[in-house]
Amino acid sequence: MEFTRSLSLxxxxxxxxxxxxxxxxxxxxxxxCILAHLHHSGIxxxxxxxxxxxxxxxxxxxxxxxxxxxxxxxLSRLPSAVRGVALDYIDQIREILSCSKYVFIISGVGGxxxxxxxxxxxxxxxxxxxxxxxxxxxxxxxxxHKHFHAGVALRQIRKxxxxxxxxxxxxxxxxxxxxSILDVFTLINDKISTALNKLxxxxxxxxxxxxxxxxxxxxxxxxxxxxxxxxxxATTGDVIAGAVRSVCQIAEPDQARKAMLYLISDGKIxxxxxxxxxxxxxxxxxxxxxxxxxxxxxxSGQGLTAILLxxxxxxxxxxxxxxxxxxLQDIEMDDDLDxxxxxxxQNMYNLNG
Ligand SMILES: Nc1nc2c(ncn2[C@@H]2O[C@H](COP(=O)(O)OP(=O)(O)OP(=O)(O)O)[C@@H](O)[C@H]2O)c(=O)[nH]1
Ligand SMILES: [Mg+2]
Numbered sequence: 001m002e003f004t005r006s007l008s009l010x011x012x013x014x015x016x017x018x019x020x021x022x023x024x025x026x027x028x029x030x031x032x033c034i035l036a037h038l039h040h041s042g043i044x045x046x047x048x049x050x051x052x053x054x055x056x057x058x059x060x061x062x063x064x065x066x067x068x069x070x071x072x073x074x075l076s077r078l079p080s081a082v083r084g085v086a087l088d089y090i091d092q093i094r095e096i097l098s099c100s101k102y103v104f105i106i107s108g109v110g111g112x113x114x115x116x117x118x119x120x121x122x123x124x125x126x127x128x129x130x131x132x133x134x135x136x137x138x139x140x141x142x143x144x145h146k147h148f149h150a151g152v153a154l155r156q157i158r159k160x161x162x163x164x165x166x167x168x169x170x171x172x173x174x175x176x177x178x179x180s181i182l183d184v185f186t187l188i189n190d191k192i193s194t195a196l197n198k199l200x201x202x203x204x205x206x207x208x209x210x211x212x213x214x215x216x217x218x219x220x221x222x223x224x225x226x227x228x229x230x231x232x233x234a235t236t237g238d239v240i241a242g243a244v245r246s247v248c249q250i251a252e253p254d255q256a257r258k259a260m261l262y263l264i265s266d267g268k269i270x271x272x273x274x275x276x277x278x279x280x281x282x283x284x285x286x287x288x289x290x291x292x293x294x295x296x297x298x299x300s301g302q303g304l305t306a307i308l309l310x311x312x313x314x315x316x317x318x319x320x321x322x323x324x325x326x327x328l329q330d331i332e333m334d335d336d337l338d339x340x341x342x343x344x345x346q347n348m349y350n351l352n353g
Contacts, residue, residue, distance in 0.1 A: 019044035021101035022212070026050050027117050029057050030108025030137050033185065036060035037193035038106070043201060045104075049096050051121070053082055053113050067092060069117065076340065079149055082116030084341040093124050100130045102216065104196075105161075108169075110139035110146030115153035119337050122160040131216060134161040135196070135227075137188070138318055140169050151321025156337060163219040165309065166316055167192060167227050171246040175231070191229040195307040198262045198295060207297040210260055214293055218258050218311060225311035226250050233303040236263065236273045243308035244284060250316050256285035257312025262295040264305040269296065285310055 022045045026035025032050045039048045039061050048064035050057065058066040071077075071085040086093070097103060103125045107114035118134065125132045134157045139146040158164050172188040179187070203209025210218075219225040230242030240261070247253070259281055263269060278292045319325075 019046045021046060021099065022104070023047045023049065023097065023100045023102070024104040024106065025096075025121060026060075027105060027107035027121065028052050028111055028113035029054065030111075030185075031106045031114055031118075032057040032060045034106050034108075034135075034137065034189045034192055035064075037189040038196060039064060041193045041197050043193075043197050047096070047100075051117060053077075053085070053117075057113075065096065067096065069113075077112040078340065079112050079116030079153065080338045080340040082112050083120045083337060083339045086117055086120050087339065087341065090124065093121065094128065097125050097128050097130065100125070100128070102131045102133065102212065104133050104135060106135045108137040108139070109153040109157075110143060110150035112149070115149040119153060119156040119160060120339075122157055123337065126160055126162075131220070132161045133163045133165065133216065133219065135165045135167065135192070137167045137169055137192075140173065147321040148323075151318060151323075151325070154318055155322055155325050158224065163216070163221070163225060163311075165219065165225045165227050166250065166318065168246065168250050171228060171249055191231075192227070194264075194305070195227055195229050195262070195309070198264065198297065198307055199260060199309060203295065203297075207295065209295045209297075210262065210293050215260070218260055218293060219309065221257065221312055222314075223255070223257075223311065224251065224313045224316050225309055226313060226316065228308050229305065230308075231303060231305045236265075236269055236277055236304060236306075239263075239304045239306040240277050240281070240308070243306040244281070247308060247310050250318075251310070251313040252315075253285050253310075254287050255313045255315075256290055256310045258291055258293075259285055259308065259310040260293045260295070262297075262307040264302060264307070265296060265298055266302060266304060267298045269304075281308075286312070 024045045026032040032052055050064055051067045053069045053071055069086050069089055105121055107118045109115045122132050139150050173184050176184055176187055199210050199215050200212045202211045226247045228243045228246035230239050232239045261281055278294050282290055282292045
């Protein structure tokens with residue numbers, strides 16, 4: 001057991017010396033904010049890049065590269081129009097992505113910037129033959145006006161990316177219903193950052209880990225992956241049940257094909273508890289037949305945290321956010337991304353006339 005663990009650690013380190021070749025892009029307000037948390041966590045990623053149409057989004061961290069996709073304030077802010085403006089920045093985007101092996105693209109969908117730029121960035125990254133993992137925070141239930149753009153963007157991003165991790169802001173919000181929305185975002189972003197850190201970073205010290213290679217292999221398949229994080233001072237069983245409940249609110253458990261469970265313990269989790277938890281998860285998802293990768297670290301005095309990433313879901317509850325795609329099922333009207341460009345017909349007319 002010890003030997004196998006050391007061997008996988010060795011492979012992960014070999015594949016990823018100090019995160020070389022790994023790039024993380026934060027897109028729009030939510031994406032830049034989540035990226036700043038991740039950046040601050042010290043995760044070994046070679047390049048952090050903040051991209052938005054709004055300058056203030058680029059200031060969440062004093063570090064990292066920044067790309068402002070500046071558009072005229074008189075122009076439409078529809079996602080397709082933001083994408084149209086981004087066409088002028090394609091050389092800079094290719095330069096950012098050059099030499100990348102893995103690209104994490106993080107955004108909140110539903111607004112114009114994340115929904116507009118994320119599918120475009122995924123498309124450019126895939127043309128450069130890198131592995132693209134998109135990590136998407138979905139709008140709250142009450143943000144109904146954002147659901148359509150979120151649904152369309154989610155479908156486009158799923159089609160283009162190697163893997164898509166969906167995060168339900170609502171399920172994480174339920175942990176602190178009385179807090180202000182900005183405090184809730186800080187809490188959620190912290191949880192996302194801890195979860196990615198634990199799942200991706202090779203294990204060190206008193207840890208059993210998963211590492212980037214296994215992480216990518218596990219989620220790189222058809223369908224969606226769903227991330228949930230549950231914290232509690234109760235038992236291991238309770239904290240895992242909380243994480244499982246959050247996943248089941250979003251997707252059908254029978255459809256899951258793989259799962260990763262990471263437990264941050266208070267130093268008191270027994271081998272028996274770990275074995276039971278992993279076995280229960282395996283029998284709960286995917287009609288009782290899925291493979292569960294697991295990781296553990298000890299942080300005394302912190303209570304218990306269960307990070308669960310289940311993958312292989314053919315759909316999620318967010319499919320309903322794009323009713324047109326639901327009606328058309330698998331029929332694609334246009335394979336390419338809808339992109340609006342601004343043409344000044346008045347000036348064209350004057351030039352010709
Ligand atoms: N997890 C998380 N979600 C956020 C955060 N900020 C906003 N969101 C959610 O992400 C979705 C997209 O919002 P924004 O990121 O603000 O939108 P945008 O891409 O900047 O686009 P615009 O609204 O046009 O500026 C919304 O539904 C928000 O609820 C954040 O810091 N963390
Ligand atoms: Mg914004």
